[in-house]
């Protein structure tokens with residue numbers, strides 16, 4: 502049965518972040534300041550992997566979900582956290598656009614506490630009526646609403662440079678690696694020029710990535726040195742397509758978005 506991608510949601514309902522019931526507002530994922538809203542085609546990531554170009558849905562104005570209350574969406578994400586994410590993204594994009602020969606590692610001044618909340622908040626907006634998130638539901642809600650709290654215990658927020666055009670939003674993926682007792686669950690967001698994975702694993706799986714959650718800002722809006730690796734990047738499909746020793750399972754709300762092809766272009770299906 503073909504998967505249906507539902508992104509709009511009802512006008513009234515439960516906020517995916519705080520759980521309050523009331524009017525819902527639309528969230529651009531990723532935020533507008535990071536990517537220019539444009540016509541996109543959306544597909545479930547598994548159909549993209551197996552069936553090539555079988556486009557599943559259209560989005561005329563970027564990827565949007567009507568799943569958040571006004572406080573979480575415009576108050577906290579738009580009013581506070583997105584600014585830190587947009588600034589970080591723009592600094593990395595500036596490095597990639599530079600004509601200078603850059604060292605393989607750069608240090609960027611950024612606000613990790615707010616970037617983590619922005620990334621998590623936009624991923625939480627993905628999927629209609631998805632407030633329950635398992636055992637971390639309340640811990641993440643409290644973390645998002647209260648800037649003085651640390652990242653929930655055992656959670657990592659990995660990030661890496663992603664110099665590609667495809668946008669990826671995945672909730673509820675799980676990965677195993679047959680080379681060892683390695684298992685992790687994660688949410689994934691990719692858009693030029695960065696990728697983020699909100700990650701929980703058993704053991705040390707994934708520990709070689711840079712981790713925003715490992716930076717402990719002394720105050721909520723503290724500016725810290727955030728290292729960005731510019732050499733030896735992971736492959737484009739990292740954590741979407743398994744390697745020879747991995748298996749990946751995706752949840753319902755896992756989409757890949759590409760810019761829509763221009764009018765008149767015939768796609769080979």
Ligand SMILES: [Zn+2]
Nearest residue numbers: 516519570573
């Ligand atoms: Zn809310």
